[in-house]
Amino acid sequence: MLKIKDLHASVDDKEILRGINLEVKAGEVHAIMGPNGSGKSTLASVIAGNERFEVTQGSIELSGEDLEEVSPEERAHKGVFLSFQYPVEIPGVSVTNFMKTAINESRKAKGLEDMPAKDMLKLIREKSELLEIDRKFLSRSLNEGFSGGEKKRNEIFQMAMLEPKVAILDETDSGLDIDALRIVASGVNKLKSKDNAVILITHYQRLLEYIVPDFVHVLHNGKIVKSGGKELALELEEKGYDWLKQETAV
């Protein structure tokens, strides 16, 4: 579904991704771990098409289509979703209005009419229940004054609304309390199917107990330096990253 080949990307002439290879098939869950500053969020941004970063080499394919010339919004229309590590605030724009706009823009791109208000309300009700979000919350300005955990839960609510093909969750677990983590994880699990894929960026094993990955990758210095099964995460939790850093330095 998502195929990344020898991907190099830089910002202001500083190379951050230095040859990433990753293939994510439909139905799979991949975890990406790695030390701070190793390039995890950058990889997520580049997949989503953030033009702040320049792709200098390599390619990203979604369902066989090269994404090089595809704008961020078109990638979104094609089913790429990014749950941001630091969601931004948009004052005066309610969560509901924002979602309504997002959904209708995607529909417009596909030549569909706006979603009827009735259906929209039904969808909002259904998804807010899934994530146990108080409806009052949805009339507040997007992310404005939201607590860290509320922002993350709101990201997953948006994911639920948009039903993406490839969802990248960038440290969605950090900031969530124990109950919220369970709610959000079970939400993600319910949304998971054989037709979509999830990439989890995380520092902690705990999330992976709820959303069990098929593969775990370690990113270091802009490269995947190790891949394995879910047991790799346990090993990392125990040993840290130093042994890998040394291994790759050789």
Place this chain on the structure above:
Amino acid sequence: MAYTEEELKKELETKEYEYGFYTDIESDTFPIGLNEEIVIAISKKKEEPEWMTQWRLEAFRVWESMEEPNWANVHYDKPDFQNISYYSAPKSADPNKTLDDVDPDLLEMYRKLGISVDEQKKLQNVAVDIVVDSVSVATTFKKTLAEKGIIFMPISEAIKEHPELVKKYMGTVVPQKDNFYAALNSAVFTDGSFCYIPKGVRCPMELSTYFRINQAGTGQFERTLLIADEDSYVSYLEGCTAPSRDENQLHAAVVELIALDGAEIKYSTVQNWFPGNKEGKGGVYNFVTKRAICEKNAKVSWTQVETGSAVTWKYPSCILKGDNSIGEFYSIAVTNNYQQADTGTKMIHLGKNTKSTIISKGISAGKSQNSYRGLVQINSRADNARNFSQCDSLLMGNECGAHTFPYIEAKNKSAMIEHEATTSKIGEDQIFYCNQRGIDTEKAIALIVNGFSKEVLNKLPMEFAVEAQKLLEISLEGSVG
């Protein structure tokens, strides 16, 4: 659409004036220049009574002794007042005409503006008094209003038909000598609207006037007088558009609102006079004096969405004369390219327990300059006066400017005055966030700007809010296709 500051800037600059067309209507135009003869000629042309002619002449003499103010944060070539024609009426105008008889060219012009008369007719509960250049050509709903005793007509007619009202109130809120432009307007105004709501009457519909500038090199000097008698209510909408012209055009209107005891007036404006092209050439100079007087328990709300004009100088104000009176000012001012706006309000608290609220939203893009200038004055006998002011600025790109000049003069210790101000920028991260959710850059900007302006947009009557939102999008996004 990719978004970088550079690209956004380009995108904004590509916006051309949507209403930049010119309808060729034969008109009856005075020679350029201003002197007593011209003032008398205007008065004569309008078949005015002698007292009106004298009133104009008084104003003209005061104006001659005045100097154009230059304290505002705007820079422009001062208009040559002897190089302007002070009267221009479409030849086809006839006050007895019904809407159906209106010149097809005019109707075409309205169609281009999206305010075709046909459409207006369908707009229920909106009476339209259309002013083209300086003469009203059509008035609708007059009958419905007359049944309630409401008078809504061109001011030129009111001078003849209701001289007692005009004489009693005109110049009481904005005296002839108030300021340079007001004096000029008082001398040469050619038309505008007059409205009187009798005691205890709630005006059943929103009253609306669309102004246009259609003749090259003519100035527009509208004069509006609105009187809400005791315990009455009226909501008045004013919308403006002007066709594209190369030379700068002058617009110096005067609006006077009188809210008697217990009356409430809502005055909403959407202003999109031609702002000049993207090189800063052309555009309307908009120097407007708008002021309201509130008697006991009266309330006046000014709501404005300003997207047009090359230079704007405008401070809708409230004199809170009566005890317990309330003044409100809600404003969105958008500047782009080389536009300059210096706008804000004055709240003069004279009565006890008077309250004022000021919410100002300034949006600047391109190389424009956007200034908020506000005065809150609490008089010594205005016990327990309260004011809340909030001025927010939103910047797009790095070449524009936003400025806030809040002046506070409190002469009474019991006054409670709060002032808040913020400045923010549309960030690349906000745009990318929207893009990632499938919203393109153009739509994202519209969304962010609408969110920023929401508190003010919410104050507009429904049909106007939709138009205002459209205007904000047009002003900022350009014709990116």
